[in-house]
Amino acid sequence: MASPELDALTQALARLPGLGPRSARRAVLHLVKKREGTLEPLLKALEAVSEKLSTCSICGNVDTADPCGICTDPRRDDSAICVVEEVADLWALDRSKLFSGRFHVLGGRLSALDGVRPEDLSIDQLVARIEKGGVDEVVLAMNATLEGQTTAHYLAEQLETFPLRITQLAHGLPVGGELDYLDEGTLAQALRARRPVA
Amino acid sequence: MASPELDALTQALARLPGLGPRSARRAVLHLVKKREGTLEPLLKALEAVSEKLSTCSICGNVDTADPCGICTDPRRDDSAICVVEEVADLWALDRSKLFSGRFHVLGGRLSALDGVRPEDLSIDQLVARIEKGGVDEVVLAMNATLEGQTTAHYLAEQLETFPLRITQLAHGLPVGGELDYLDEGTLAQALRARRPVA
Incomplete structure (x- = not known):
């Protein structure tokens, strides 16, 4: 060779x-x-x-068109925006086909360690999208990590003033999870968020 | 996506x-x-x-030049040809840097099951290379499979009439092999080919 x-x-x-x-x-x-x-x-x-290849100027998705296929899809619901950290997260959620709204890619997560500050993320663009009106719900779909949750918390504060439903992904047992093998953090979350049996 | x-x-x-x-x-x-x-x-x-990309017209190697880098390398020894089944085998042996001669790629192995006959392999080209003279040794480096060994045996017969040293790769325990985990075939080969301790 x-x-x-x-x-x-x-x-x-x-x-x-x-x-x-x-x-x-x-x-x-x-x-x-x-x-x-x-x-x-x-x-x-x-x-x-x-x-x-280009980055969508609306949501930050990577696609071969700008605006991307998701932003231009007329069947999608304009009233809900799902905010994710990275393009990979957007693709993962989109594959599940369970969210029919639009997306917004932050381009990272707040991190003191890596020196990522709010102005390094596309938070202003998100606020601008919401200010345009027509958005009823913002789903904060950050990773269930310390930095992801810090970012979600910061975003929730920033969006407080808008007449919005701000939601986040549920935390708890993953499908197939066995209590014996799950970490204490997950168990604590699952216990704290326990729900009445139907 | x-x-x-x-x-x-x-x-x-x-x-x-x-x-x-x-x-x-x-x-x-x-x-x-x-x-x-x-x-x-x-x-x-x-x-x-x-x-x-092209296939070397001398040895059958795949390279970006024809003849390939190995066939044109002046530091290599013309008197030894190592015959292998596939280009992958050539690359593997070449990476070991232990063989400094030329190579010849058969393009497969004799197989009754897959309908591969001698005329489907580049055996004629190998014979022609040997007939040109200057070759002292042919190393049959077929895989240690039934078909590989059948091919080696057939080649050895075809080359019998030439004044050549025909050799084949040693069979036995692989490095790190534990007797308990090796198959009986390997153990039988290793036992049959046992050598006096230096």
């Missing part, structure tokens, strides 16, 4: 999450062996994405 | 060995988030490989 081009391709692939140097080499071998079926489609797909 | 371009990229990546739909999605997200650092280099590397 002396060729610098193949080495460069291996290194570029090895930088993807989930692939290491070894599996990247296997992937390259697969690409060069089944050239028509794998290399050319991958190249075309990358070119198409690279050409058209 | 409504965009067809991003979906196509996810599907193209998911076809690589070691990546499934889930990890391909994570990889796409990584590519779009760190566009300059990952997407563009990967695109360039793929383009370079796609443009130049």
